[in-house]
Amino acid sequence: MPTSESDKRHFYTQVSHDSVDTRHHGAISMPVYQSSLFAFETHEKFDEAMKDVLAASVYSRGNNPTVMYLEDKIAQLEGGEAARCFASGMGAIAAVLFALTGTGDHIVCVDQAYGPTRELLVDLSNRFGLEVTFIDGTDTDAFAAAIRPNTKLFYLESPTSGMFEMQDLPAVTKLAKTHGILTAIDNSWATPYFQKPIALGCDLVMHSLTKYFSGHSDTVGGVVVGSRELLGLIGSRSYLNLGAAMAPQTASLITRGLRTLPLRLERHQASALKIAQHLASKPDVVRVNHPGLEQYPQKELADSQLTGYGGLFSFVTRHSVEKMKEWATGLQYFRIGVSWGGYESLVTAGAAPAKFNADGSAPSSVRLYIGIEDPEELIADIDRSWARLKEPSQEAISS
Ligand SMILES: Cc1ncc(COP(=O)(O)O)c(C=O)c1O
Incomplete structure (x- = not known):
């Protein structure tokens, strides 16, 4: 319940x-x-x-x-x-x-x-x-x-x-x-x-x-x-x-x-959901792992056990790990670092676990933690760096 x-x-x-x-x-x-x-x-x-x-x-x-x-x-x-x-x-x-x-x-x-x-x-x-x-x-x-x-x-x-x-x-x-x-x-x-x-x-x-x-x-x-x-x-x-x-x-x-835990969580949740939805609309994103999204594979279970979601989620892309690391480095407001739960947005990129890349078409996974910055500025930041990514098919040719 x-x-x-x-x-x-x-x-x-x-x-x-x-x-x-x-x-x-x-x-x-x-x-x-x-x-x-x-x-x-x-x-x-x-x-x-x-x-x-x-x-x-x-x-x-x-x-x-x-x-x-x-x-x-x-x-x-x-x-x-x-x-x-x-x-x-x-x-x-x-x-x-x-x-x-x-x-x-x-x-x-x-x-x-x-x-x-x-x-x-x-x-x-x-x-x-x-x-x-x-x-x-x-x-x-x-x-x-x-x-x-x-x-x-x-x-x-x-x-x-x-x-x-x-x-x-x-x-x-x-x-x-x-x-x-x-x-x-x-x-x-x-x-x-x-x-x-x-x-x-x-x-x-x-x-x-x-x-x-x-x-x-x-x-x-x-x-x-x-x-x-x-x-x-x-x-x-x-x-x-x-x-x-x-x-x-x-x-x-x-x-x-x-003392401020619920206040902060509401803010992280609202911003992260917005950003997760935005990422889910990108054609080179294969899946966004966020229990609040309609397309989340265990959505019914999520709704029955959770009453909210916080700021941490991940997504899997068709880009190489190397390219997603370049994308992460190009972000202005996301710091590259482990952990989460603080005020500041964070990012790390790595190889997608084998079970999420069974056919080799989803090689990279990115974990985002959404802090309390303005979500619109974070989205603009994500898109600015994204615009520098080539089409996944072009990456192999140029590397
Ligand atoms: C899900 C989860 N559990 C446990 C830990 C370990 O906590 P700590 O770093 O405080 O030892 C972490 C740390 O990142 C974590 O992400």
Whole structure:
């Protein structure tokens, strides 16, 4: 069930409103507790706190009040019982894998998941005896076919952040539950404003907070949200001892970004949709991977799971990779760079994945992130550089 319109309206209240907290002298903005440790008046109180270092503020690799504030806020937005923040999105993803799976366990992962996630899974399987199967996440039957007696986790990312493929979350999570398999999803692309995976059946939700939550391309962070029980396991098995905790300054910056999350997402969504439609009308663009477009192959699923789309999408062209890199370099307002979720538009070009270029007629893929610049100026920029591209048939002749 998609997030209702009233849920979306309430989201604005959730990011803005806090109940009165008298512990911080009435500070309206959560202070930065720039402290590595917390001291106690008596040894008795210290001993009491040491009984559960994951509940009390004892040491900032465990609990820091500035970080805990952000954790509570994100748990609320995702509709989860608890959350843990990490030094990066990959820190959060690694913590889930290390806490919930081990040697001899099997993980089923979508084949278009974020590259470093796939690399980590391959590495864990090569060096620590974890079994991993990558499947086409658009095909729910492929999940069913991949299940083994030792399958512990379905690793999901919907939509994926390169080619924007979706998984049918209610169907896949139902299948997982009937086999006692946990589901963890990377929800960085949609954010809880546009997709609520826990309500759709997922056990754990991860984010790269580096992206929309932070919103200003000035910090790196991650989070895992889920039940108290699972977060307890992650806390004791991987959060505390792997040591990838979020720093309090980072939590403060991400909290500041979170206050305007829905406002920014509406802007990214409106501009990106306009630009995606514009690109879809170009004859040398083979397909635009944007779940909001009518021609998106999983449109019905997108409408049933998402209430919006944000600013990141990709397209596949008939031009060579080299030519699309020249096109990208010729853009004025798009910076060439990884990541997304900030104020600034970004572009990267590369080879289209084999499954999108089966007959060799669609060699290049471009990922665009649409920032908060004027979309008309971005379109003019795209067209100016596009005008310098030759016909794909002429490229081969001149190169
Ligand atoms: C979809 C997705 N998930 C996870 C990550 C990892 O996050 P981080 O860079 O904060 O470690 C990224 C980073 O680009 C991403 O795009």
